[in-house]
Amino acid sequence: MSIPFSHDATPDLSHAFAHIDTQRQQFLDRLIDYLRRPSISAYGEGIEAVADYIAEVMRKIGLTVQILPTAGWPMVFGEYATRPDLPTVLLYGHYDVQPPDPLEEWISPPFEPTIRDGRLYARGVGDNKGQHFAQLLALETLLACYSTLPCNVKVLLEGEEEVGSPHMPAFIAEHHQELQADLVIISDGPVHESGQSTICFGVRGVLDLELRARGANRDLHSGNWGGIVPNPLWTLVHLLASMKNERGEITIDGFYEHVQPLNELERQALASLPLNIEEVKRSLALQRLDEPQERGYFERLSAWPTLTINGIHGGYGGPGSKTVLPHEAVAKCDIRLVEAQTVEDILAKVKAHIQRHAPEVSVISHGGMDPSKTPLDSAYTEPLHQAIRAAQGTEPLLVPAMGGSLPEYVFTKTLGIPTFGVPYANADEANHAPNENLEIERFFMGIKTGAAMLAYLGAMQNK
Numbered sequence: 001m002s003i004p005f006s007h008d009a010t011p012d013l014s015h016a017f018a019h020i021d022t023q024r025q026q027f028l029d030r031l032i033d034y035l036r037r038p039s040i041s042a043y044g045e046g047i048e049a050v051a052d053y054i055a056e057v058m059r060k061i062g063l064t065v066q067i068l069p070t071a072g073w074p075m076v077f078g079e080y081a082t083r084p085d086l087p088t089v090l091l092y093g094h095y096d097v098q099p100p101d102p103l104e105e106w107i108s109p110p111f112e113p114t115i116r117d118g119r120l121y122a123r124g125v126g127d128n129k130g131q132h133f134a135q136l137l138a139l140e141t142l143l144a145c146y147s148t149l150p151c152n153v154k155v156l157l158e159g160e161e162e163v164g165s166p167h168m169p170a171f172i173a174e175h176h177q178e179l180q181a182d183l184v185i186i187s188d189g190p191v192h193e194s195g196q197s198t199i200c201f202g203v204r205g206v207l208d209l210e211l212r213a214r215g216a217n218r219d220l221h222s223g224n225w226g227g228i229v230p231n232p233l234w235t236l237v238h239l240l241a242s243m244k245n246e247r248g249e250i251t252i253d254g255f256y257e258h259v260q261p262l263n264e265l266e267r268q269a270l271a272s273l274p275l276n277i278e279e280v281k282r283s284l285a286l287q288r289l290d291e292p293q294e295r296g297y298f299e300r301l302s303a304w305p306t307l308t309i310n311g312i313h314g315g316y317g318g319p320g321s322k323t324v325l326p327h328e329a330v331a332k333c334d335i336r337l338v339e340a341q342t343v344e345d346i347l348a349k350v351k352a353h354i355q356r357h358a359p360e361v362s363v364i365s366h367g368g369m370d371p372s373k374t375p376l377d378s379a380y381t382e383p384l385h386q387a388i389r390a391a392q393g394t395e396p397l398l399v400p401a402m403g404g405s406l407p408e409y410v411f412t413k414t415l416g417i418p419t420f421g422v423p424y425a426n427a428d429e430a431n432h433a434p435n436e437n438l439e440i441e442r443f444f445m446g447i448k449t450g451a452a453m454l455a456y457l458g459a460m461q462n463k
């Protein structure tokens with residue numbers, strides 16, 4: 001049966017959902033076939049073959065597909081145009097996977113997909129092949145049931161996400177015309193620990209820094225030279241102490257200048273996220289959370305920047321004692337940025353601070369990415385919310401921004417498109433770890449959710 005898609009405010013998805021239920025086995029078999037093919041961007045294994053493979057899958061579904069080169073691994077880009085008056089959705093995912101090491105910790109081999117206890121085990125099953133494959137099968141389902149899609153769809157699959165998307169900013173700038181869309185949906189990462197679905201509106205940014213202090217041209221005897229020669233470790237310790245106080249406040253001039261306070265909607269969303277602080281403390285064997293104490297748990301993760309010392313190194317740390325006056329000290333730090341801070345501005349402020357407090361310390365930036373945030377009251381929030389309810393029977397949690405960092409700013413800032421994270425994977429998917437897995441029901445739920453999101457977005461016309 002094939003009927004034109006109805007652009008009613010409440011789409012009837014029963015036909016599409018029934019189709020997905022009857023196709024379960026072949027959908028799963030096809031995912032398994034995809035997962036058998038390694039595509040490890042870290043050292044290039046299988047990347048080009050898998051780009052060709054998934055491009056062919058997308059062509060067979062009915063998309064117009066191009067494999068677009070970058071200075072690294074290629075992007076796979078597909079399009080299906082329905083009607084110009086309907087919304088255009090850009091679905092982003094990545095076809096590369098993490099290296100599978102350590103191999104000996106896998107119960108079944110990483111590229112021999114295996115089902116155990118309702119879960120499919122394979123490298124990349126959650127991150128991200130199972131999730132974008134679900135999106136593609138949603139398109140296939142809608143086309144099979146209605147011979148058209150409820151809105152215009154673009155699909156962008158990256159081949160370098162697992163190595164930090166080094167060519168994404170240049171690619172997005174170069175192809176901004178083809179990538180124009182009304183919204184971006186990213187299905188990656190896990191749902192909430194409680195098992196509830198989430199709609200994620202943003203991510204924190206990150207800036208990686210290395211601070212290097214030098215003293216004499218070689219290590220020296222602390223008795224013969226202590227009090228004469230400056231100690232680069234003390235230089236770094238004083239410098240770091242000048243950057244953050246005991247109250248937990250970052251004391252770099254102007255650091256908080258562009259931090260946007262949470263609005264009422266964001267406060268409400270954060271307040272409704274499930275949380276058991278005592279359990280968190282117990283599981284981490286903590287007596288207290290970090291300063292400032294009065295700050296809310298999720299507010300810390302989504303609305304406040306951090307300065308983390310990742311490591312501080314120099315001198316002697318071996319057994320017994322060694323009365324050395326070291327000649328060099330290094331601190332590695334990261335700064336998590338929140339809307340509307342930028343990497344460029346914060347790096348300049350850090351450099352100005354160091355120039356004032358310890359001009360002999362050199363600052364090396366190891367790159368970063370800007371934060372990203374889409375407003376919770378976006379016109380697309382409601383249809384996505386309704387679609388998740390229709391496909392899954394439960395309400396999604398709304399997460400204003402995740403604590404971690406992804407290059408979502410290329411969509412929200414470079415392209416100016418609201419961007420929504422709608423993950424499908426279980427919270428214990430073990431992405432980047434041995435025994436990566438995806439609950440099979442979540443894969444099918446992902447296909448239904450993908451179909452429902454497009455249907456509800458297409459139905460916005462009549463609202």
Ligand SMILES: [Zn+2]
Binds near residue numbers: 098127162431432
């Ligand atoms: Zn990953």
